[in-house]
Amino acid sequence: MNEPGSEGYCPAPVPAAVPVRAEPGEPVAACVLCDEPTEYAADTPGAPMCPRCEWQQAQRGACSG
Ligand SMILES: [Zn+2]
Secondary structure, three states: OOOOOOOOOOOOOOOOOOOOEOOOOOOEEEOOOOOOEEEEEOOOOOOOOOHHHHHHHHHHHHOOO
16 A cells, blocks of 8 residues: 555544533533533533532542552
């Protein structure tokens, strides 16, 4: 296989499902961990977490080990 300039061969990297922030006035999703309201839209993809749980997850990620 030798196709110089074969654009489109490499698939675009699939981004992880990133929650979408809700617009002001929009309904928001509940935190997947504690059921508190989040800053994300109700129909957001991924697993929306409230600021508190996000912070705790970040702490765990940063301090694993
Ligand atoms: Zn939470």
